Amino acid sequence: MEPDQYEYILDHYKNPRNYGTIEGADASYEEGIPSCGDVVRIDIKLRDGVIEDVRFSGTGCAISQASVSILTEGVKGRSVGEILSMKDEDMLSALGKPISPVRFKCALLGVKVLKKALLVKAES
Protein backbone atom coordinates (compact mmCIF):
# COMPACT_ATOMS: atom_id res chain seq x y z
CA MET A 1 0.00 0.00 0.00
CA GLU A 2 1.14 3.52 -0.70
CA PRO A 3 0.72 6.19 1.98
CA ASP A 4 -2.56 7.64 0.61
CA GLN A 5 -4.15 4.17 0.62
CA TYR A 6 -3.90 4.14 4.39
CA GLU A 7 -6.07 7.23 4.74
CA TYR A 8 -9.35 5.53 5.69
CA ILE A 9 -7.63 3.21 8.16
CA LEU A 10 -5.59 6.05 9.65
CA ASP A 11 -8.69 8.19 10.06
CA HIS A 12 -10.32 5.46 12.16
CA TYR A 13 -7.07 4.73 14.02
CA LYS A 14 -6.55 8.33 15.04
CA ASN A 15 -10.24 9.19 15.57
CA PRO A 16 -11.82 5.93 16.69
CA ARG A 17 -15.62 5.82 16.48
CA ASN A 18 -17.74 4.38 19.30
CA TYR A 19 -14.77 4.32 21.64
CA GLY A 20 -15.47 3.63 25.29
CA THR A 21 -17.51 1.27 27.45
CA ILE A 22 -21.22 0.77 28.17
CA GLU A 23 -22.41 0.75 31.75
CA GLY A 24 -24.76 -2.20 32.24
CA ALA A 25 -23.98 -3.69 28.85
CA ASP A 26 -25.99 -6.73 27.76
CA ALA A 27 -22.92 -8.42 26.36
CA SER A 28 -19.19 -7.80 26.81
CA TYR A 29 -16.07 -9.60 25.72
CA GLU A 30 -12.36 -8.93 25.66
CA GLU A 31 -9.66 -10.82 23.84
CA GLY A 32 -6.15 -10.23 22.58
CA ILE A 33 -3.56 -11.71 20.31
CA PRO A 34 -0.80 -12.97 22.62
CA SER A 35 1.90 -12.89 19.94
CA CYS A 36 1.48 -9.21 19.14
CA GLY A 37 -0.31 -7.87 22.21
CA ASP A 38 -3.32 -6.33 20.49
CA VAL A 39 -6.35 -6.24 22.78
CA VAL A 40 -9.97 -5.39 21.98
CA ARG A 41 -12.92 -5.11 24.36
CA ILE A 42 -16.47 -4.70 23.07
CA ASP A 43 -19.60 -3.78 25.02
CA ILE A 44 -23.02 -4.24 23.44
CA LYS A 45 -26.52 -2.98 24.25
CA LEU A 46 -29.21 -5.17 22.71
CA ARG A 47 -32.94 -4.60 22.08
CA ASP A 48 -35.13 -7.36 20.64
CA GLY A 49 -32.15 -9.23 19.26
CA VAL A 50 -30.80 -6.15 17.53
CA ILE A 51 -27.62 -4.23 18.38
CA GLU A 52 -28.79 -0.92 19.73
CA ASP A 53 -25.42 0.41 20.82
CA VAL A 54 -21.83 -0.76 20.76
CA ARG A 55 -18.60 0.59 22.24
CA PHE A 56 -15.05 -0.68 22.02
CA SER A 57 -11.75 -0.07 23.77
CA GLY A 58 -8.35 -1.57 23.36
CA THR A 59 -4.74 -1.16 22.39
CA GLY A 60 -2.71 -2.32 19.46
CA CYS A 61 -1.63 -1.62 15.93
CA ALA A 62 -3.43 0.65 13.49
CA ILE A 63 -4.99 -2.22 11.55
CA SER A 64 -6.54 -3.89 14.60
CA GLN A 65 -7.85 -0.72 16.21
CA ALA A 66 -9.11 0.90 12.97
CA SER A 67 -10.82 -2.35 11.94
CA VAL A 68 -12.83 -2.56 15.12
CA SER A 69 -13.76 1.11 14.85
CA ILE A 70 -14.99 0.54 11.29
CA LEU A 71 -16.82 -2.56 12.48
CA THR A 72 -18.72 -0.72 15.22
CA GLU A 73 -20.00 1.81 12.67
CA GLY A 74 -21.49 -0.96 10.57
CA VAL A 75 -23.20 -3.15 13.14
CA LYS A 76 -25.66 -0.84 14.89
CA GLY A 77 -29.21 -1.83 14.00
CA ARG A 78 -28.18 -5.25 12.80
CA SER A 79 -29.49 -8.48 14.29
CA VAL A 80 -27.46 -10.96 16.29
CA GLY A 81 -28.05 -13.53 13.54
CA GLU A 82 -26.66 -11.19 10.92
CA ILE A 83 -23.54 -10.53 12.96
CA LEU A 84 -22.91 -14.21 13.66
CA SER A 85 -23.14 -15.01 9.97
CA MET A 86 -20.65 -12.29 9.03
CA LYS A 87 -17.77 -13.63 6.99
CA ASP A 88 -14.11 -12.66 7.28
CA GLU A 89 -14.30 -11.24 3.77
CA ASP A 90 -17.08 -8.88 4.85
CA MET A 91 -14.74 -7.32 7.39
CA LEU A 92 -11.72 -7.27 5.12
CA SER A 93 -13.62 -5.61 2.29
CA ALA A 94 -14.96 -2.98 4.70
CA LEU A 95 -11.41 -1.67 5.16
CA GLY A 96 -11.55 -0.05 1.75
CA LYS A 97 -8.14 -1.24 0.61
CA PRO A 98 -6.65 -4.71 0.35
CA ILE A 99 -4.42 -5.64 3.26
CA SER A 100 -1.69 -8.23 3.31
CA PRO A 101 -2.66 -11.72 4.57
CA VAL A 102 -0.07 -11.35 7.34
CA ARG A 103 -2.30 -8.64 8.82
CA PHE A 104 -5.61 -10.55 8.57
CA LYS A 105 -5.32 -11.59 12.22
CA CYS A 106 -5.15 -7.94 13.26
CA ALA A 107 -8.04 -6.92 11.01
CA LEU A 108 -10.29 -9.74 12.19
CA LEU A 109 -9.73 -9.39 15.94
CA GLY A 110 -12.70 -7.01 16.35
CA VAL A 111 -15.24 -9.17 14.57
CA LYS A 112 -14.01 -12.21 16.53
CA VAL A 113 -14.52 -10.40 19.84
CA LEU A 114 -17.95 -9.12 18.76
CA LYS A 115 -19.12 -12.60 17.83
CA LYS A 116 -17.79 -14.08 21.07
CA ALA A 117 -19.58 -11.41 23.09
CA LEU A 118 -22.86 -12.38 21.44
CA LEU A 119 -22.21 -16.11 21.78
CA VAL A 120 -21.37 -15.84 25.47
CA LYS A 121 -24.54 -13.83 25.95
CA ALA A 122 -26.58 -16.44 24.08
CA GLU A 123 -25.19 -19.22 26.26
CA SER A 124 -25.90 -17.46 29.53
Added chain:
Amino acid sequence: MERDAKNKTVFDPFKLREDFPILRRKVHGKPLVYLDNAATTQKPNAVIDTLRNFYETHNSNIHRGVHTLSYESTLMYEEAHEKVARFIGAPDWRSIVFTRNATESINLVAYVWGLRNLKKDDEVLITLMEHHSNIVPWQMLRDRIGIKLNFIRVDRSGELGLDGLQGLITERTRLVSVVHASNVLGTINPVKRITDAAHKAGALVLVDAAQSVPHMPVDVSEIGCDFMAASGHKMMGPTGTGFLYGRPELLEGMEPFLYGGDMIEKVTMERSTWNELPWKYEAGTPDIGGAIALGSAVDYLTALGLDNVSTYEDELLEHALGRLSEHEWIKVYGHGGGESVGVISFNVEGVHPHDVAGVLDEEGIAVRSGHHCAQPLMADLGMDYAVRMSFYLYNTKEEIDLAVEALKKARKIFG
Protein backbone atom coordinates in the same frame (compact mmCIF):
# COMPACT_ATOMS: atom_id res chain seq x y z
CA MET B 1 31.25 -6.12 -6.17
CA GLU B 2 34.11 -3.71 -5.43
CA ARG B 3 34.41 -2.94 -1.77
CA ASP B 4 35.70 0.22 -0.18
CA ALA B 5 39.42 -0.09 0.56
CA LYS B 6 38.81 0.99 4.15
CA ASN B 7 36.20 -1.67 4.51
CA LYS B 8 37.29 -4.42 6.84
CA THR B 9 35.08 -6.97 5.08
CA VAL B 10 36.75 -10.32 5.40
CA PHE B 11 34.56 -12.13 2.91
CA ASP B 12 32.41 -10.96 0.07
CA PRO B 13 28.79 -11.06 1.23
CA PHE B 14 27.57 -10.58 -2.33
CA LYS B 15 29.38 -13.71 -3.43
CA LEU B 16 28.17 -15.55 -0.35
CA ARG B 17 24.54 -14.63 -1.05
CA GLU B 18 24.67 -16.79 -4.17
CA ASP B 19 24.80 -19.81 -1.85
CA PHE B 20 21.32 -18.99 -0.50
CA PRO B 21 18.56 -19.70 -3.04
CA ILE B 22 15.85 -17.98 -0.99
CA LEU B 23 17.66 -14.66 -1.23
CA ARG B 24 16.77 -14.59 -4.92
CA ARG B 25 13.04 -14.49 -4.26
CA LYS B 26 10.86 -11.43 -4.24
CA VAL B 27 8.28 -10.40 -1.65
CA HIS B 28 5.52 -8.06 -2.82
CA GLY B 29 7.53 -7.57 -6.00
CA LYS B 30 10.64 -6.40 -4.12
CA PRO B 31 13.84 -8.37 -3.48
CA LEU B 32 13.66 -10.11 -0.12
CA VAL B 33 15.63 -8.35 2.62
CA TYR B 34 15.77 -10.88 5.42
CA LEU B 35 16.52 -9.23 8.76
CA ASP B 36 14.85 -11.75 11.08
CA ASN B 37 17.87 -13.96 11.70
CA ALA B 38 17.48 -14.12 15.47
CA ALA B 39 14.25 -16.04 14.82
CA THR B 40 15.72 -18.42 12.28
CA THR B 41 18.33 -18.22 9.56
CA GLN B 42 18.21 -19.04 5.86
CA LYS B 43 19.82 -22.20 4.53
CA PRO B 44 22.69 -22.41 2.04
CA ASN B 45 22.73 -24.87 -0.86
CA ALA B 46 25.23 -26.97 1.08
CA VAL B 47 22.57 -27.70 3.73
CA ILE B 48 19.68 -28.14 1.30
CA ASP B 49 21.79 -30.43 -0.90
CA THR B 50 22.80 -32.55 2.09
CA LEU B 51 19.14 -33.07 3.03
CA ARG B 52 18.28 -33.99 -0.55
CA ASN B 53 21.31 -36.27 -0.88
CA PHE B 54 20.48 -38.02 2.36
CA TYR B 55 16.94 -38.84 1.31
CA GLU B 56 17.94 -39.68 -2.25
CA THR B 57 20.91 -41.87 -1.40
CA HIS B 58 21.25 -42.97 2.22
CA ASN B 59 17.85 -42.75 3.90
CA SER B 60 17.48 -45.45 6.52
CA ASN B 61 16.96 -45.70 10.23
CA ILE B 62 20.10 -45.56 12.34
CA HIS B 63 21.68 -48.13 14.66
CA ARG B 64 20.62 -51.81 14.87
CA GLY B 65 20.52 -52.24 11.09
CA VAL B 66 22.93 -54.64 9.42
CA HIS B 67 22.23 -53.41 5.91
CA THR B 68 24.40 -50.90 4.08
CA LEU B 69 22.00 -47.94 4.16
CA SER B 70 21.55 -48.24 7.92
CA TYR B 71 25.31 -48.43 8.36
CA GLU B 72 25.81 -45.29 6.26
CA SER B 73 23.05 -43.34 8.02
CA THR B 74 24.46 -44.29 11.41
CA LEU B 75 27.95 -43.15 10.49
CA MET B 76 26.67 -39.87 9.07
CA TYR B 77 24.45 -39.24 12.09
CA GLU B 78 27.29 -39.90 14.52
CA GLU B 79 29.63 -37.75 12.47
CA ALA B 80 27.15 -34.85 12.82
CA HIS B 81 27.59 -35.12 16.60
CA GLU B 82 31.36 -35.01 16.12
CA LYS B 83 31.10 -31.90 13.95
CA VAL B 84 28.98 -30.06 16.49
CA ALA B 85 31.30 -31.13 19.33
CA ARG B 86 34.38 -29.79 17.51
CA PHE B 87 32.47 -26.63 16.61
CA ILE B 88 31.83 -25.68 20.26
CA GLY B 89 35.08 -27.07 21.64
CA ALA B 90 33.60 -30.08 23.40
CA PRO B 91 36.33 -32.71 23.85
CA ASP B 92 33.95 -35.68 23.64
CA TRP B 93 31.32 -36.03 20.90
CA ARG B 94 29.25 -38.18 23.24
CA SER B 95 28.57 -35.06 25.30
CA ILE B 96 26.41 -33.69 22.45
CA VAL B 97 22.72 -34.63 22.61
CA PHE B 98 20.62 -33.75 19.59
CA THR B 99 17.28 -32.13 20.35
CA ARG B 100 14.67 -30.21 18.36
CA ASN B 101 15.89 -26.81 19.52
CA ALA B 102 17.45 -24.91 22.43
CA THR B 103 14.07 -24.89 24.20
CA GLU B 104 13.99 -28.68 24.28
CA SER B 105 17.62 -28.74 25.44
CA ILE B 106 16.82 -26.50 28.41
CA ASN B 107 13.70 -28.54 29.21
CA LEU B 108 15.84 -31.67 29.22
CA VAL B 109 18.03 -30.18 31.94
CA ALA B 110 15.02 -28.88 33.90
CA TYR B 111 13.12 -32.16 33.79
CA VAL B 112 16.03 -34.55 34.17
CA TRP B 113 18.56 -32.75 36.34
CA GLY B 114 16.22 -30.23 37.95
CA LEU B 115 13.30 -32.42 38.97
CA ARG B 116 15.55 -35.06 40.53
CA ASN B 117 18.23 -32.91 42.12
CA LEU B 118 16.53 -29.76 43.32
CA LYS B 119 14.70 -29.52 46.61
CA LYS B 120 12.38 -26.99 48.17
CA ASP B 121 14.10 -23.63 48.74
CA ASP B 122 17.03 -24.46 46.47
CA GLU B 123 17.75 -21.50 44.23
CA VAL B 124 18.07 -21.17 40.49
CA LEU B 125 19.56 -17.88 39.30
CA ILE B 126 18.70 -16.60 35.84
CA THR B 127 18.77 -13.13 34.31
CA LEU B 128 16.09 -10.68 33.33
CA MET B 129 17.22 -10.90 29.71
CA GLU B 130 16.35 -14.55 29.26
CA HIS B 131 14.18 -15.85 26.45
CA HIS B 132 10.98 -17.43 27.78
CA SER B 133 12.62 -20.80 27.08
CA ASN B 134 15.04 -20.15 29.94
CA ILE B 135 12.42 -18.78 32.32
CA VAL B 136 9.32 -20.93 32.04
CA PRO B 137 10.99 -24.36 32.67
CA TRP B 138 12.38 -23.00 35.97
CA GLN B 139 8.99 -21.54 36.90
CA MET B 140 7.63 -25.04 36.34
CA LEU B 141 10.15 -26.36 38.90
CA ARG B 142 9.30 -23.52 41.27
CA ASP B 143 5.62 -24.48 41.10
CA ARG B 144 6.27 -28.22 41.35
CA ILE B 145 8.91 -28.44 44.04
CA GLY B 146 9.14 -24.99 45.56
CA ILE B 147 12.56 -23.85 44.36
CA LYS B 148 13.29 -20.13 44.42
CA LEU B 149 13.85 -18.40 41.10
CA ASN B 150 16.06 -15.31 41.28
CA PHE B 151 16.92 -12.82 38.56
CA ILE B 152 20.06 -10.83 37.73
CA ARG B 153 18.84 -7.37 36.70
CA VAL B 154 19.64 -5.52 33.48
CA ASP B 155 20.75 -1.88 33.44
CA ARG B 156 19.72 0.83 30.96
CA SER B 157 22.72 0.23 28.72
CA GLY B 158 21.53 -3.35 28.28
CA GLU B 159 24.20 -4.97 30.46
CA LEU B 160 23.70 -7.40 33.32
CA GLY B 161 24.13 -5.87 36.76
CA LEU B 162 26.95 -8.12 37.89
CA ASP B 163 28.42 -5.91 40.62
CA GLY B 164 26.47 -7.77 43.25
CA LEU B 165 26.93 -11.16 41.60
CA GLN B 166 28.59 -12.71 44.66
CA GLY B 167 25.57 -11.71 46.72
CA LEU B 168 23.12 -13.16 44.22
CA ILE B 169 24.83 -16.53 44.18
CA THR B 170 24.06 -17.86 47.63
CA GLU B 171 24.89 -21.14 49.32
CA ARG B 172 21.44 -22.35 48.22
CA THR B 173 22.09 -21.58 44.55
CA ARG B 174 22.26 -24.87 42.70
CA LEU B 175 22.14 -23.64 39.12
CA VAL B 176 22.91 -20.43 37.26
CA SER B 177 21.23 -20.47 33.85
CA VAL B 178 22.20 -17.55 31.70
CA VAL B 179 21.82 -16.41 28.12
CA HIS B 180 25.09 -15.88 26.25
CA ALA B 181 23.75 -13.31 23.79
CA SER B 182 20.37 -11.62 24.25
CA ASN B 183 17.79 -12.20 21.53
CA VAL B 184 16.34 -8.74 22.26
CA LEU B 185 19.31 -6.48 22.99
CA GLY B 186 22.15 -8.42 21.40
CA THR B 187 24.17 -8.01 24.61
CA ILE B 188 26.96 -10.58 24.97
CA ASN B 189 27.17 -11.62 28.60
CA PRO B 190 30.46 -12.51 30.36
CA VAL B 191 29.52 -16.16 30.76
CA LYS B 192 33.01 -17.23 31.77
CA ARG B 193 33.04 -14.77 34.67
CA ILE B 194 29.56 -15.90 35.70
CA THR B 195 30.58 -19.57 35.42
CA ASP B 196 33.65 -19.04 37.58
CA ALA B 197 31.60 -17.27 40.24
CA ALA B 198 28.90 -19.97 40.19
CA HIS B 199 31.39 -22.82 40.39
CA LYS B 200 33.13 -21.15 43.31
CA ALA B 201 29.80 -21.34 45.13
CA GLY B 202 29.23 -24.94 44.08
CA ALA B 203 26.47 -24.19 41.57
CA LEU B 204 26.18 -25.64 38.08
CA VAL B 205 25.95 -23.41 35.00
CA LEU B 206 23.76 -23.70 31.91
CA VAL B 207 24.52 -21.33 29.02
CA ASP B 208 21.78 -20.61 26.49
CA ALA B 209 23.95 -20.09 23.42
CA ALA B 210 21.17 -19.96 20.82
CA GLN B 211 22.11 -16.43 19.74
CA SER B 212 25.89 -16.72 20.20
CA VAL B 213 26.98 -20.01 18.66
CA PRO B 214 25.84 -19.04 15.13
CA HIS B 215 27.63 -15.68 15.21
CA MET B 216 30.90 -15.86 17.14
CA PRO B 217 33.53 -18.34 18.28
CA VAL B 218 32.16 -20.20 21.31
CA ASP B 219 34.17 -22.76 23.25
CA VAL B 220 32.50 -24.70 26.07
CA SER B 221 35.85 -25.83 27.44
CA GLU B 222 37.04 -22.25 27.72
CA ILE B 223 33.79 -21.07 29.30
CA GLY B 224 33.78 -24.10 31.58
CA CYS B 225 29.98 -24.31 31.78
CA ASP B 226 28.23 -27.57 32.66
CA PHE B 227 25.48 -27.39 30.05
CA MET B 228 25.05 -25.46 26.83
CA ALA B 229 21.87 -25.27 24.76
CA ALA B 230 21.61 -24.08 21.15
CA SER B 231 19.38 -24.29 18.10
CA GLY B 232 20.64 -25.69 14.80
CA HIS B 233 18.14 -23.75 12.72
CA LYS B 234 19.57 -20.44 13.94
CA MET B 235 22.93 -21.42 12.43
CA MET B 236 21.69 -22.36 8.95
CA GLY B 237 20.72 -25.92 9.88
CA PRO B 238 17.21 -27.25 9.20
CA THR B 239 14.32 -26.34 11.51
CA GLY B 240 13.77 -29.06 14.08
CA THR B 241 17.45 -29.32 14.91
CA GLY B 242 19.17 -28.25 18.11
CA PHE B 243 21.56 -29.64 20.65
CA LEU B 244 22.51 -29.84 24.28
CA TYR B 245 26.09 -30.07 25.48
CA GLY B 246 26.48 -31.59 28.91
CA ARG B 247 29.60 -32.43 30.88
CA PRO B 248 29.91 -36.18 30.31
CA GLU B 249 30.08 -37.00 34.05
CA LEU B 250 26.80 -35.16 34.57
CA LEU B 251 25.08 -36.75 31.59
CA GLU B 252 26.27 -40.18 32.74
CA GLY B 253 24.78 -39.66 36.18
CA MET B 254 21.42 -38.30 35.10
CA GLU B 255 18.27 -40.26 34.32
CA PRO B 256 16.87 -40.30 30.75
CA PHE B 257 14.47 -37.61 29.47
CA LEU B 258 12.21 -39.52 27.07
CA TYR B 259 11.87 -43.28 27.26
CA GLY B 260 11.56 -45.77 24.42
CA GLY B 261 13.48 -47.02 21.43
CA ASP B 262 17.22 -46.55 20.98
CA MET B 263 17.77 -45.13 24.46
CA ILE B 264 17.97 -48.56 26.08
CA GLU B 265 20.76 -51.04 26.60
CA LYS B 266 18.55 -53.95 27.58
CA VAL B 267 14.84 -54.34 28.22
CA THR B 268 13.24 -57.19 30.14
CA MET B 269 9.70 -57.53 31.43
CA GLU B 270 10.91 -56.30 34.82
CA ARG B 271 13.26 -53.46 34.00
CA SER B 272 15.41 -51.64 31.50
CA THR B 273 18.94 -50.31 31.48
CA TRP B 274 20.10 -47.30 29.55
CA ASN B 275 22.17 -47.00 26.42
CA GLU B 276 25.51 -45.16 26.37
CA LEU B 277 25.79 -41.44 25.70
CA PRO B 278 24.36 -39.64 23.86
CA TRP B 279 21.75 -42.21 22.79
CA LYS B 280 20.39 -42.43 26.33
CA TYR B 281 18.90 -38.98 25.71
CA GLU B 282 17.82 -39.51 22.10
CA ALA B 283 14.80 -41.81 22.38
CA GLY B 284 12.94 -42.76 19.24
CA THR B 285 13.93 -42.10 15.64
CA PRO B 286 15.57 -38.66 15.61
CA ASP B 287 15.63 -36.15 12.75
CA ILE B 288 18.46 -38.03 11.06
CA GLY B 289 18.48 -36.08 7.82
CA GLY B 290 18.17 -32.79 9.68
CA ALA B 291 21.05 -33.63 12.00
CA ILE B 292 23.31 -34.58 9.09
CA ALA B 293 22.38 -31.34 7.31
CA LEU B 294 23.16 -29.44 10.52
CA GLY B 295 26.61 -31.00 10.20
CA SER B 296 26.87 -29.38 6.76
CA ALA B 297 25.89 -26.01 8.25
CA VAL B 298 28.71 -26.45 10.76
CA ASP B 299 31.10 -27.22 7.89
CA TYR B 300 29.93 -24.09 6.07
CA LEU B 301 30.48 -21.89 9.14
CA THR B 302 33.82 -23.50 9.93
CA ALA B 303 35.06 -22.88 6.37
CA LEU B 304 34.13 -19.19 6.66
CA GLY B 305 35.65 -18.92 10.13
CA LEU B 306 33.60 -17.70 13.09
CA ASP B 307 36.09 -14.89 13.69
CA ASN B 308 35.36 -13.62 10.19
CA VAL B 309 31.60 -13.99 10.64
CA SER B 310 31.79 -12.07 13.90
CA THR B 311 33.95 -9.30 12.41
CA TYR B 312 31.60 -8.87 9.47
CA GLU B 313 28.48 -8.83 11.63
CA ASP B 314 30.11 -6.22 13.88
CA GLU B 315 30.47 -4.04 10.77
CA LEU B 316 26.79 -4.51 9.92
CA LEU B 317 25.79 -3.73 13.50
CA GLU B 318 27.91 -0.60 13.63
CA HIS B 319 26.47 0.58 10.32
CA ALA B 320 22.90 -0.09 11.43
CA LEU B 321 23.31 1.62 14.82
CA GLY B 322 24.81 4.61 13.01
CA ARG B 323 21.98 4.83 10.50
CA LEU B 324 19.28 4.41 13.16
CA SER B 325 20.86 7.08 15.38
CA GLU B 326 20.44 9.63 12.56
CA HIS B 327 16.77 9.85 13.47
CA GLU B 328 15.66 11.15 16.85
CA TRP B 329 12.28 9.41 16.34
CA ILE B 330 13.91 5.98 16.49
CA LYS B 331 14.55 4.65 19.98
CA VAL B 332 17.09 1.85 20.21
CA TYR B 333 17.12 -0.32 23.34
CA GLY B 334 20.38 -1.35 24.98
CA HIS B 335 23.57 -1.06 22.90
CA GLY B 336 25.13 1.15 25.52
CA GLY B 337 28.66 0.41 24.35
CA GLY B 338 29.25 -3.13 25.55
CA GLU B 339 29.86 -6.14 23.33
CA SER B 340 26.89 -7.40 21.36
CA VAL B 341 25.79 -9.55 18.45
CA GLY B 342 23.84 -8.20 15.48
CA VAL B 343 20.43 -7.83 17.12
CA ILE B 344 18.75 -4.44 17.49
CA SER B 345 15.37 -3.81 19.11
CA PHE B 346 13.88 -0.39 18.58
CA ASN B 347 10.67 1.56 18.28
CA VAL B 348 9.52 4.24 15.88
CA GLU B 349 7.98 7.08 17.86
CA GLY B 350 4.20 7.10 17.62
CA VAL B 351 3.95 3.99 15.47
CA HIS B 352 2.94 0.57 16.74
CA PRO B 353 5.75 -1.97 16.06
CA HIS B 354 3.29 -4.16 14.20
CA ASP B 355 2.50 -1.33 11.79
CA VAL B 356 6.22 -0.67 11.33
CA ALA B 357 6.81 -4.32 10.47
CA GLY B 358 3.77 -4.24 8.17
CA VAL B 359 5.15 -1.34 6.14
CA LEU B 360 8.57 -3.00 5.96
CA ASP B 361 6.95 -6.21 4.75
CA GLU B 362 5.33 -4.31 1.91
CA GLU B 363 8.88 -3.31 0.92
CA GLY B 364 10.01 -6.94 1.01
CA ILE B 365 11.83 -6.45 4.32
CA ALA B 366 11.40 -9.12 7.01
CA VAL B 367 11.75 -7.88 10.58
CA ARG B 368 10.05 -9.12 13.73
CA SER B 369 7.67 -7.14 15.89
CA GLY B 370 6.34 -8.19 19.24
CA HIS B 371 7.66 -9.20 22.63
CA HIS B 372 10.37 -11.49 21.22
CA CYS B 373 9.57 -14.14 23.84
CA ALA B 374 11.20 -12.00 26.51
CA GLN B 375 8.29 -10.29 28.25
CA PRO B 376 9.98 -9.76 31.65
CA LEU B 377 12.87 -7.91 29.98
CA MET B 378 10.56 -5.90 27.75
CA ALA B 379 8.44 -4.85 30.74
CA ASP B 380 11.56 -3.87 32.68
CA LEU B 381 12.78 -1.72 29.79
CA GLY B 382 9.39 -0.01 29.68
CA MET B 383 8.33 -1.29 26.29
CA ASP B 384 5.78 -3.99 25.79
CA TYR B 385 6.59 -4.46 22.16
CA ALA B 386 9.37 -3.51 19.81
CA VAL B 387 10.60 -3.97 16.28
CA ARG B 388 13.70 -6.14 15.98
CA MET B 389 16.16 -6.43 13.15
CA SER B 390 18.82 -9.09 13.36
CA PHE B 391 21.64 -9.80 10.94
CA TYR B 392 23.53 -12.72 9.55
CA LEU B 393 26.53 -13.23 7.36
CA TYR B 394 24.57 -12.80 4.10
CA ASN B 395 23.15 -9.39 4.98
CA THR B 396 24.62 -6.21 3.52
CA LYS B 397 24.85 -2.56 4.50
CA GLU B 398 22.72 -1.78 1.45
CA GLU B 399 19.93 -3.88 2.94
CA ILE B 400 20.15 -1.96 6.20
CA ASP B 401 19.87 1.29 4.23
CA LEU B 402 16.73 -0.03 2.53
CA ALA B 403 15.27 -0.85 5.93
CA VAL B 404 16.00 2.68 7.20
CA GLU B 405 14.24 4.15 4.14
CA ALA B 406 11.22 1.92 4.87
CA LEU B 407 11.22 3.11 8.50
CA LYS B 408 10.96 6.67 7.21
CA LYS B 409 7.96 5.60 5.16
CA ALA B 410 6.32 3.96 8.17
CA ARG B 411 6.79 7.14 10.18
CA LYS B 412 5.39 9.24 7.33
CA ILE B 413 2.26 7.09 7.15
CA PHE B 414 1.54 6.43 10.81
CA GLY B 415 3.65 8.92 12.76
